[in-house]
Amino acid sequence: xxxxxxxxxxxxxxxxxxxxxxxxxxxxxxxxxxxxxxxxxxxxxxxxxxxxxxxxxxxxxxxxxxxxxxxxxxxxxxxxxxxxxxxxxxxxxxxxxxxxxxxxxxxxxxxxxxxxxxxxxxxxxxxxxxxxxxxxxxxxxxxxxxxxxxxxxxxxxxxxxxxxxxxxxxxxxxxxxxxxxxxxxxxxxxxxxxxxxxxxxxxxxxxxxxxxxxxxxxxxxxxxxxxxxxxxxxxxxxxxxxxxxxxxxxxxxxxxxxxxxxxxxxxxxxxxxxxxxxxxxxxxxxxxxxxxxxxxxxxxxxxxxxxxxxxxxxxxxxxxxxxxxxxxxxxxxxxxxxxxxxxxxxxxxxxxxxxxxxxxxxxxxxxxxxxxxxxxxxxxxxxxxxxxxxxxxxxxxxxxxxxxxxxxxxxxxxxxxxxxxxxxxxxxxxxxxxxxxxxxxxxxxxxxxxxxx
Numbered sequence: 001x002x003x004x005x006x007x008x009x010x011x012x013x014x015x016x017x018x019x020x021x022x023x024x025x026x027x028x029x030x031x032x033x034x035x036x037x038x039x040x041x042x043x044x045x046x047x048x049x050x051x052x053x054x055x056x057x058x059x060x061x062x063x064x065x066x067x068x069x070x071x072x073x074x075x076x077x078x079x080x081x082x083x084x085x086x087x088x089x090x091x092x093x094x095x096x097x098x099x100x101x102x103x104x105x106x107x108x109x110x111x112x113x114x115x116x117x118x119x120x121x122x123x124x125x126x127x128x129x130x131x132x133x134x135x136x137x138x139x140x141x142x143x144x145x146x147x148x149x150x151x152x153x154x155x156x157x158x159x160x161x162x163x164x165x166x167x168x169x170x171x172x173x174x175x176x177x178x179x180x181x182x183x184x185x186x187x188x189x190x191x192x193x194x195x196x197x198x199x200x201x202x203x204x205x206x207x208x209x210x211x212x213x214x215x216x217x218x219x220x221x222x223x224x225x226x227x228x229x230x231x232x233x234x235x236x237x238x239x240x241x242x243x244x245x246x247x248x249x250x251x252x253x254x255x256x257x258x259x260x261x262x263x264x265x266x267x268x269x270x271x272x273x274x275x276x277x278x279x280x281x282x283x284x285x286x287x288x289x290x291x292x293x294x295x296x297x298x299x300x301x302x303x304x305x306x307x308x309x310x311x312x313x314x315x316x317x318x319x320x321x322x323x324x325x326x327x328x329x330x331x332x333x334x335x336x337x338x339x340x341x342x343x344x345x346x347x348x349x350x351x352x353x354x355x356x357x358x359x360x361x362x363x364x365x366x367x368x369x370x371x372x373x374x375x376x377x378x379x380x381x382x383x384x385x386x387x388x389x390x391x392x393x394x395x396x397x398x399x400x401x402x403x404x405x406x407x408x409x410x411x412x413x414x415x416x417x418x419x420x421x422x423x424x425x426x427x428x429x430x431x432x433x434x435x436x437x438x439x440x441x442x443x444x445x446x447x448x449x450x451x452x453x
Contacts, residue, residue: 215404218257309404316346363453370446411441
């Protein structure tokens with residue numbers, strides 16, 4: 001690299017300056033050296049300029065004073081005026097330097113804050129990068145799972161087809177399995193025992209754990225204490241399950257029977273559930289009316305058929321035993337379930353179970369019946385029966401039948417004795433029975449049924 005051209009002061013600058021040409025060249029050289037630090041150390045450049053200016057002002061003041069002192073016309077007043085003038089300029093310079101120092105301090109604080117913010121942003125960026133990596137790993141895992149599911153989907157026949165080998169053969173839907181359990185079937189149960197149970201084995205093992213609902217069909221409970229009965233399933237497996245019939249506190253349960261209904265977990269037509277009054281209030285509260293809006297997990301194309309019945313009751317002993325359950329406002333998305341009593345009956349607690357299925361489901365018929373269909377409550381009688389039709393063309397042979405109580409009104413001054421059963425079951429209908437016996441007074445009772453092909 002060639003050497004830079006030497007600096008030569010302009011003639012007008014030499015003429016107007018108090019400095020000689022050599023002094024101007026020397027000051028230029030200092031200024032040029034100072035400029036090298038502008039980009040790397042601006043604070044140092046600023047401080048050097050201020051110091052240089054202060055020294056020049058001082059020198060200029062001394063030179064000017066000396067010149068004026070050597071001038072024959074100089075006077076003490078001129079000196080004082082000149083001193084005051086330069087003192088004012090010097091104070092102004094010091095104030096400006098102080099302001100610049102404050103500004104430098106603020107700039108340093110802002111620089112520190114900026115560095116802290118950059119550090120925080122760096123940490124945030126690292127955190128976001130880590131989360132992004134985790135999300136990418138999750139997406140990759142989901143893609144692998146989707147690919148695996150796609151492989152399995154290829155192995156499953158399309159809806160409405162029994163297999164890929166026979167695309168014209170419709171799928172045969174399997175209807176729920178039914179059965180019954182009585183307290184005398186329990187090995188550990190004796191008359192008056194408060195707990196009875198039995199383990200059942202399914203005829204064939206389910207692919208998934210099925211759903212189970214239970215309903216009361218036979219009650220023989222001593223009077224004088226609350227009527228307390230609970231029928232429920234437990235320990236449900238793919239190949240077996242347990243049915244329980246319990247009472248509690250001082251209630252004496254002589255005998256009871258319940259019916260059970262097993263529904264395949266992957267059956268898209270049947271939905272089921274239950275409603276217990278203690279979901280809304282404890283047993284200290286005894287309202288006459290208990291309702292709950294039920295929402296189906298899967299929406300039906302149109303309003304389905306809904307069947308309800310009782311599987312838990314807890315009724316006071318001081319008044320007649322009265323209870324009923326029923327469904328209203330059935331739509332494609334749900335319905336309202338009711339558990340009611342009336343008059344002076346104390347309903348401490350009760351549970352109702354329900355099943356819903358498409359109205360156009362083939363091979364299924366359901367409904368309910370009551371002693372009120374054939375007589376009034378005032379016409380008390382122990383044995384009540386009538387014919388119930390399944391409809392035309394629903395079955396080609398006698399169907400399987402699930403029955404359970406949905407209502408009762410019995411005098412509390414004698415033992416509660418009530419049963420529901422059916423006989424003469426054919427492809428067209430059945431004869432139902434709602435009976436009591438001995439000294440029990442049956443004012444009314446009702447039941448629900450579902451018949452399966």
